[in-house]
Amino acid sequence: MTDAAPALDPAPPGGPVVDDEVVGNVEALVEGGERGMVLNLVADLRAADQATLLRHLPLGAAREVFAWMPGEARSLVLPELEGAERGGLLDGLSTDALVALIDPLDTDDQADVLADIELDQVEKVLVLLEDALDVEALLSYGDDTAGGLMGTEFVAVPASATVAEATEAVREKAATVDPVFVVYALDGAGRLVGVVPLKRLLLARADALVADVAEPDPIAVEPDLDQEEVARVMERYDLVALPVVSAGGRLVGRITVDDVLDVVREEAEEDIQRAVGITGEEELSSSVFAVSRGRLVWLLLGLCGAYVSGLVIVGFEEALQVAPVLALFIPIVMAMAGNAGIQSSAIAVQGLASGDLWSSDLARRLGKELAVALLNGVVLALALALIVVVSGFGEDPARLALTSGLALLVVIVLSTLIGATVPLGLSRVGIDPALAMGPFITVSNDILGLTIFFAVATLLYL
Structure with a gap:
C-alpha cells in the first residue's frame, strides 16, 4: 500500500497564489493541449489571481487559456486586467463575443473594457449592450475623472418612501448593485437629498420615512472632478461609496472604495515613474x-x-x-x-x-x-x-x-x-x-x- 501524495502547503497569509512555478506549469499544459487540466487549475483561482496568471503567461498562451475559460469567468477577469492586457486578449473577437463578455459587467467596467478595443468595433458593441445609454455617457467623461470612475448602478428611492419600501428596493437591485453600502434618498426632481447607510436602514422601523432616517447634506462630487481629488475626499471623510451628482444636484452615479484603491495605486505608480524621469504610463505589456x-x-x-x-x-x-x-x-x-x-x-x-x-x-x-x-x-x-x-x-x-x-x-x-x-x-x-x-x-x-x-x-x- 503506497502513501498518499502529500498535500500542497497552503500559501502564506497575503502571499502569492500564482507564482513562477504555477505559470510555468500552466504554460506547459497549454503547449500540451491539456485543456481539462488547465481549466481545473484556473477554476480554483479567484478572478484577481486568474488575471495575475494571464498577465505573466506569454500572449499566445494567455489567449488560449482565456478562450478555454467559461464565459462568466472570462467576464469577471476582464476588470482585473490592465488596458493593454485586455486589448491583447480581446483582439480578434467578434462583436457578438465581445457583447457576451462585456454585458454582464458593471457599467463602469464596461466603459473601461470598451476603451481598450478597436474604435470601429466600439460602436458595434455599444448599441447591443443592455445599458448602452449609461455606458455611452460614461465614455464621454475623461478616464481620470469622477465620471470615468463611477458606475451607474446604485439603489435610490424617493425621500418620501418608507423604510420597508427602501428595503424592498435593495432586494430588487441586489443582483445588479454589488456591493450595496447605502441607499440614496432623492427629491421629486431626482436630486440627492440624503444617504441611508445599510445598517441604519435595517435597524429603522419599517413604517418610518426614508427622509427621517437619512443623513442630510451628503458629501458628493461632480463628474468632472479629478480622480486624485476624489480619492482625497473619500479618504478625508472615510467613505466607502461616494455619490456623483450633476451640476444641478441630480444623482448620476456612485464611486466605490475598490475603484479608489485602484486610483491610489495608479497615482502612486505615476508619481514614482515621473520622479525618475518616465513620462506616460509604462506597463509590463508596453511596447x-x-x-x-x-x-x-x-x-x-x-x-x-x-x-x-x-x-x-x-x-x-x-x-x-x-x-x-x-x-x-x-x-x-x-x-x-x-x-x-x-x-x-x-x-x-x-x-x-x-x-x-x-x-x-x-x-x-x-x-x-x-x-x-x-x-x-x-x-x-x-x-x-x-x-x-x-x-x-x-x-x-x-x-x-x-x-x-x-x-x-x-x-x-x-x-x-x-x-x-x-x-x-x-x-x-x-x-x-x-x-x-x-x-x-x-x-x-x-x-x-x-x-x-x-x-x-x-x-x-x-
Missing part, C-alpha cells in the same frame, strides 16, 4: 517603442544638463590646473546637491499629493527647510573639513578644509530650498509636481552645486 519614448525625453534633458555641468568645470579649468586637488570634490558636491534636493522635493511632493501642503504654507515650509538645511549642512561641512585635515590633502589642508566645508554648506542650503519650492511652483502652474523629483532637481542642482563650489574655491583657496 519597446512606447517605453523608450517615455524615458528618452528626460534622458536627453539629463544629457544636456551633464553637458552644461561639463561647461562649468571647463570654465574653471585654470583653477583646476592651479589646484588639481579640487577635482576630488566635484563628485562630492554633485552627489550632495542632488541628494539634498531630492529629499526636500520628495517631502513637498508627498504633501501636495496628500493635500496636506498648500501654497499658503510656503513661508512656514521654507523656514523649516532652511533650518533643516543649515543643521545638516553644518554637520556635513564639519565632517568633510575634518576628513580633509586628517587626510592632509593639498599644500594647505586647513584652507582647503574651510573652502570645501563652506562650499558644501552653501550647496546643501540652496539645493534644499530649491527642492522644496520647485514642486510648489509647478503645482501653481498646473504641472505635476512629481516632475520636480529625479532628473529635474538632479540636473539643476548639479549645475548650481559646481558653480558655487568653484566660485567659493576661487575666492578662498586660490
Whole structure:
C-alpha cells in the first residue's frame, strides 16, 4: 500500500497564489493541449489571481487559456486586467463575443473594457449592450475623472418612501448593485437629498420615512472632478461609496472604495515613474517603442544638463590646473546637491499629493527647510573639513578644509530650498509636481552645486 501524495502547503497569509512555478506549469499544459487540466487549475483561482496568471503567461498562451475559460469567468477577469492586457486578449473577437463578455459587467467596467478595443468595433458593441445609454455617457467623461470612475448602478428611492419600501428596493437591485453600502434618498426632481447607510436602514422601523432616517447634506462630487481629488475626499471623510451628482444636484452615479484603491495605486505608480524621469504610463505589456519614448525625453534633458555641468568645470579649468586637488570634490558636491534636493522635493511632493501642503504654507515650509538645511549642512561641512585635515590633502589642508566645508554648506542650503519650492511652483502652474523629483532637481542642482563650489574655491583657496 503506497502513501498518499502529500498535500500542497497552503500559501502564506497575503502571499502569492500564482507564482513562477504555477505559470510555468500552466504554460506547459497549454503547449500540451491539456485543456481539462488547465481549466481545473484556473477554476480554483479567484478572478484577481486568474488575471495575475494571464498577465505573466506569454500572449499566445494567455489567449488560449482565456478562450478555454467559461464565459462568466472570462467576464469577471476582464476588470482585473490592465488596458493593454485586455486589448491583447480581446483582439480578434467578434462583436457578438465581445457583447457576451462585456454585458454582464458593471457599467463602469464596461466603459473601461470598451476603451481598450478597436474604435470601429466600439460602436458595434455599444448599441447591443443592455445599458448602452449609461455606458455611452460614461465614455464621454475623461478616464481620470469622477465620471470615468463611477458606475451607474446604485439603489435610490424617493425621500418620501418608507423604510420597508427602501428595503424592498435593495432586494430588487441586489443582483445588479454589488456591493450595496447605502441607499440614496432623492427629491421629486431626482436630486440627492440624503444617504441611508445599510445598517441604519435595517435597524429603522419599517413604517418610518426614508427622509427621517437619512443623513442630510451628503458629501458628493461632480463628474468632472479629478480622480486624485476624489480619492482625497473619500479618504478625508472615510467613505466607502461616494455619490456623483450633476451640476444641478441630480444623482448620476456612485464611486466605490475598490475603484479608489485602484486610483491610489495608479497615482502612486505615476508619481514614482515621473520622479525618475518616465513620462506616460509604462506597463509590463508596453511596447519597446512606447517605453523608450517615455524615458528618452528626460534622458536627453539629463544629457544636456551633464553637458552644461561639463561647461562649468571647463570654465574653471585654470583653477583646476592651479589646484588639481579640487577635482576630488566635484563628485562630492554633485552627489550632495542632488541628494539634498531630492529629499526636500520628495517631502513637498508627498504633501501636495496628500493635500496636506498648500501654497499658503510656503513661508512656514521654507523656514523649516532652511533650518533643516543649515543643521545638516553644518554637520556635513564639519565632517568633510575634518576628513580633509586628517587626510592632509593639498599644500594647505586647513584652507582647503574651510573652502570645501563652506562650499558644501552653501550647496546643501540652496539645493534644499530649491527642492522644496520647485514642486510648489509647478503645482501653481498646473504641472505635476512629481516632475520636480529625479532628473529635474538632479540636473539643476548639479549645475548650481559646481558653480558655487568653484566660485567659493576661487575666492578662498586660490
